[in-house]
Amino acid sequence: GDSVTQTEGPVTVSESESLIINCTYSATSIAYPNLFWYVRYPGEGLQLLLKVITAGQKGSSRGFEATYNKETTSFHLQKASVQESDSAVYYCALGRSGSWQLIFGSGTQLTVMP
Amino acid sequence: GGIITQTPKFLIGQEGQKLTLKCQQNFNHDTMYWYRQDSGKGLRLIYYSITENDLQKGDLSEGYDASREKKSSFSLTVTSAQKNEMAVFLCASRPRGSQNTLYFGAGTRLSVL
Numbered sequence: 001g002d003s004v005t006q007t008e009g010p011v012t013v014s015e016s017e018s019l020i021i022n023c024t025y026s027a028t029s030i031a032y033p034n035l036f037w038y039v040r041y042p043g044e045g046l047q048l049l050l051k052v053i054t055a056g057q058k059g060s061s062r063g064f065e066a067t068y069n070k071e072t073t074s075f076h077l078q079k080a081s082v083q084e085s086d087s088a089v090y091y092c093a094l095g096r097s098g099s100w101q102l103i104f105g106s107g108t109q110l111t112v113m114p
Numbered sequence: 115g116g117i118i119t120q121t122p123k124f125l126i127g128q129e130g131q132k133l134t135l136k137c138q139q140n141f142n143h144d145t146m147y148w149y150r151q152d153s154g155k156g157l158r159l160i161y162y163s164i165t166e167n168d169l170q171k172g173d174l175s176e177g178y179d180a181s182r183e184k185k186s187s188f189s190l191t192v193t194s195a196q197k198n199e200m201a202v203f204l205c206a207s208r209p210r211g212s213q214n215t216l217y218f219g220a221g222t223r224l225s226v227l
């Protein structure tokens with residue numbers, strides 16, 4: 001079936017270090033999946049961080065980047081230099097274009113130490 | 115901008131009790147969702163609604179009812195709370211043609227004694 005697997009947390013990094021949170025997907029029933037990263041900051045609701053709907057494209061937001069790689073079925077989230085304010089839970093998600101549903105990964109808790 | 119309001123924020127129930135969670139959105143979005151999140155697991159879809167009075171079952175609909183009597187509100191009922199159940203229920207809405215960009219509420223945390 002369709003699924004998303006991402007880095008198990010918790011992940012702890014120091015401020016200004018680089019970060020990668022892995023996300024791989026299986027889209028057996030979706031011909032043209034759309035890929036998303038959502039984030040939940042402490043005390044806030046889940047919100048969209050970035051999305052890419054075309055294979056080979058890169059999405060970016062708030063210094064984070066993710067490239068939709070159809071060959072490796074991956075959509076890893078990267079940031080060159082994290083800040084304490086990036087501490088949050090990050091969710092990778094998979095959707096079918098035109099569909100009503102999103103499939104979420106289990107979330108990765110990130111803590112950035114000052 | 116708009117907001118999604120979920121009530122209550124915390125819900126404590128007894129085993130076998132019927133519990134109702136409410137969600138209001140002022141985005142004027144057509145589609146609304148209820149997801150359940152258990153510790154260490156991804157969000158799982160319980161119900162969604164494409165428009166007022168529409169209901170569609172997700173993968174986790176067993177044990178739940180939902181109601182979409184107005185475009186702005188979507189309620190979820192746990193028909194019989196399970197002992198020691200603990201989860202966060204997230205409501206979301208989606209504007210038409212948004213390529214799956216969902217807007218989420220802050221969640222209702224359920225604990226069953």
